[in-house]
Amino acid sequence: MNATVSPSTVSGTYVPPASKSAMQRACAAALLRSGTTILHNPGNSEDDRAALDLVTRLGAHVAKDESTITITSRGVQPKEGQLHCGESGLSVRMFTPIAALSSQELTITGSGSLTARPLDFFDTVLPQIGVRGGSTAGKLPLHVQGPLQPADITIDGSLSSQFLTGLLMAYSAAGARGVALTVKGLNSRPYIDLTLAVMRDFGMKVPRNDNYESFVFGDSVPTPAKDPLHYTVQGDWSGAAFGLVAGAIAGKLEVTGLDVFSEQADKAILRALMQTNVALSIREDGISVGGQAGGGGLNPFHFNATDCPDLFPPLVALASCCAGTSVIEGVHRLAHKESNRALTLQDEFGKLGLSVELQDDLMIVRGGTVLRGAAVSARHDHRIAMALGVAALRADGPVTIEGAEAVGKSYPQFWAHLQQLGASVSLTG
Ligand SMILES: O=C(O)C1=C[C@@H](OP(=O)(O)O)[C@@H](O)[C@H](O)C1
Ligand SMILES: C=C(OP(=O)(O)O)C(=O)O
DSSP: OEEEEESOOEEEEEOOOBOHHHHHHHHHHHHHSEEEEEEESOOOSHHHHHHHHHHHHTTOEEEEOSSEEEEEEESOOOSOSEEEOTTOHHHHHHHHHHHTTSSSEEEEEOOGGGGGSOOTHHHHHGGGGTOEEEEETTEEEEEEEOOOOOOOEEEEOSSOSHHHHHHHHHHHHTTOOSEEEEEESOOSHHHHHHHHHHHHHTTOOOOEEETTTEEEEOSOOOOOOOSSEEEEOOBOHHHHHHHHHHHHHHEEEEEOSOOTTOOOGGGGHHHHHHHHTOOEEEETTEEEEEOOGGGOOBOOOEEEOTTOGGGHHHHHHHHHTBSSEEEEEOGGGGTTSSSOHHHHHHHHHHHTTOEEEEETTEEEEEOOSOOOOOEEEOTTOHHHHHHHHHHGGGSSSOEEEETGGGGGGTOTTHHHHHHHTTOEEEEEO
């Protein structure tokens, strides 16, 4: 599908979708408890659907109605030997240790960009916790046979926090006691805060976090959550970052449905917006962004995105409209996402005439000149598609984004939402 976005202004109220990071964690936590969980504001992205399919195959019963999803479980009891993670990095990395709680032999597969993403972490870690199997030359498919036995181990947290998320959940469900997960060089730290928050909300045993270097499971026994457990999935700061940037560069929006106290990493978009001097008001019941007092331009910004790497694409769209050079740190975190995002941002924004320079860990974006209308590609990456769609609002002519359906991975309603805000978007093919 192609999306053609013509220069437009946006206005009105914007409500982002449910966070797939929160939704996938909630699915895992619902699988791990004995009882019934009712998810309110459930997500419907491709990654969310992959997680729901995984919990079904791992033994839970999933029932959907118009506004909720009910998951009934008695813990991990696989019904199938094959697990499919779609394209979701979080699902494969979180559900692999969870699946290995069972003693059944399981094969874990995925599709698209996930088949190229690194999983060799499991080859060194699984044998230390009683799990046989591992990856296929560092990639999918994975083969595992548990049962996983929590032990004191040291892991590398620099490539991705998602492996640690899975281990924390699996250790907790296995009743870990008197053991510690030691982590070297953890990146994407707020995602671990989100994991621990979901575990707490689901009445799971939560380890002590010693400065993100050690997670210690003590002797305490958690109080089980009430049954049925009602859980509301938070609005998505990662998706909302695109809406907030659209408001900042091309109009004025009122954003609701976000928890301003959320643990989500991408809430940090607010810090970058503040540096640009955009008119911004942050309240518990909503955020208004855009419509600069006095009509002034946006200032460039310097932002470290090492712990919130998914913000790079919306930040590049924002930087394209700032008068001067913006610098984003943390480029090394981008190599193994749905695409190598440093290079795809450079190539695709380059077609719009934007200079994106890569210098070691820095991305240098020279904003301030009007983007030109052109044909670009989403490169099978949802966040690249959305960043191009938002930047196109301020181009000098239509921008056609090929492969626009990529948004389905995290935000299927993205193009419809942009249209509802008044943007000219036509979808073809
Ligand atoms: O745990 C999560 O929900 C995620 C963690 C981050 O990955 P890394 O930990 O690999 O940086 C992020 O990029 C991804 O989109 C979602
Ligand atoms: C990288 C992403 O997700 P995941 O790693 O879960 O596939 C993303 O949503 O940008």
